[in-house]
Amino acid sequence: GQSLEQPSEVTAVEGAIVQINCTYQTSGFYGLSWYQQHDGGAPTFLSYNGLDGLEETGRFSSFLSRSDSYGYLLLQELQMKDSASYFCGPRGAGRRALTFGSGTRLQVQP
Amino acid sequence: NAGVTQTPKFQVLKTGQSMTLQCAQDMNHEYMSWYRQDPGMGLRLIHYSVGAGITDQGEVPNGYNVSRSTTEDFPLRLLSAAPSQTSVYFCASSYPGQAQYFGPGTRLTVT
Numbered sequence: 001g002q003s004l005e006q007p008s009e010v011t012a013v014e015g016a017i018v019q020i021n022c023t024y025q026t027s028g029f030y031g032l033s034w035y036q037q038h039d040g041g042a043p044t045f046l047s048y049n050g051l052d053g054l055e056e057t058g059r060f061s062s063f064l065s066r067s068d069s070y071g072y073l074l075l076q077e078l079q080m081k082d083s084a085s086y087f088c089g090p091r092g093a094g095r096r097a098l099t100f101g102s103g104t105r106l107q108v109q110p
Numbered sequence: 111n112a113g114v115t116q117t118p119k120f121q122v123l124k125t126g127q128s129m130t131l132q133c134a135q136d137m138n139h140e141y142m143s144w145y146r147q148d149p150g151m152g153l154r155l156i157h158y159s160v161g162a163g164i165t166d167q168g169e170v171p172n173g174y175n176v177s178r179s180t181t182e183d184f185p186l187r188l189l190s191a192a193p194s195q196t197s198v199y200f201c202a203s204s205y206p207g208q209a210q211y212f213g214p215g216t217r218l219t220v221t
Contacts, residue, residue, distance in 0.1 A: 030207055042200060043153065045209035087152065091207055098143060098210065099169060102152035 004088055004101035011107045012078055020073045020104045022088035031091040032064050032071040035100070038084045047073065048091060075106070083108045111136050116201050116213035123191040123220045131186040131216050133201030139211070141204045142184040143168070144176065146197040147215075153200065159184055160206065191220045 003025040012018040022032065031050035035043040049055050049064035049071060061074040075082055089100040117132045135142065143158035145168075155168030159178040173195060175187040184203075188195060196219050202210040 033209060035210075042212040042214050043202075043210075044212070048209060091209075098141075098158070098204075099155050100145075100153045 004090070004099070006086075006088055006101040006104045008102065009105045009107070011109060013109050014078055014080060016078050017074065017076050018078060018106065020075075020086050020088075020106065022071045022073075022101055024069050024071070024088070024090060024101075026090045029066065029090055032062070033089050033091045034060075034062055034073045035087045035089065036084050037087065037103070043087060046086075050091070078108050080108050080110070082106060113137065114201055114203055114211050114213035116199075116216050118216060119214065120217045121219070123188070123218065125191060125193060125220060127191050129188050129191070131188070131199055131201075131218075133184045133186065133213060134182050135184075135201075135203040135211070136182065137203060137211065138181060139203035139205055140181070141206055141210075142178065143202050143210070144174070144184070144186045145200045145202065146170065146195075147200060148197050156186065156199075188218075193220045196220045 005023045033048045034046040036046050037043040047062040049062050054063045059076045064071040085103045085105045087100045087103045114135045140161045144156040145153040147153050154170050156174050157176040159165045162178050162181050165176050178184050199216045201213040204210040
């Protein structure tokens, strides 16, 4: 089975850096994905880690440590538009159900 | 490409009614899935399919049926709607092991 845990809510100020953690227990693990969802919108893909270490995409970075079953999403130079929910999920190979963590709601304050 | 499309965008049903939520994708993705999202909550997997003719249950399959007769289409059927099925329904598709693309969602209210 799969189990992913994230904090339910994080608050930060504009221009700051915030880290959203994800711990997981899953079999057949092939990597960790991150998705962003604005209120009223659909989830959109942000980032993926297939190997241990840091992946950087602009202001967003994601980290994975498979030995610790742990990953995080790092958002730098926070902007008001980053206020959204962020979901971590395992990336399976082939014939697997893809479930998500319960999501972290990020509130960026001025 | 239109990506993943869902119809209808909004729907109100009475308890006991049945209906089908439509989902289509034009990216030739093998993997398709249905999620429901209750207010302020995460995404819960209802059913998924790894290819035409193959479907399987997710976390919360009760009260829903799916079929996958073509690669493009993955309809979700509510057999007898209940107020507990009031939710936003998202369809998603991907290549196996790749990022999922989500449709815009169907907002369903059951009274």
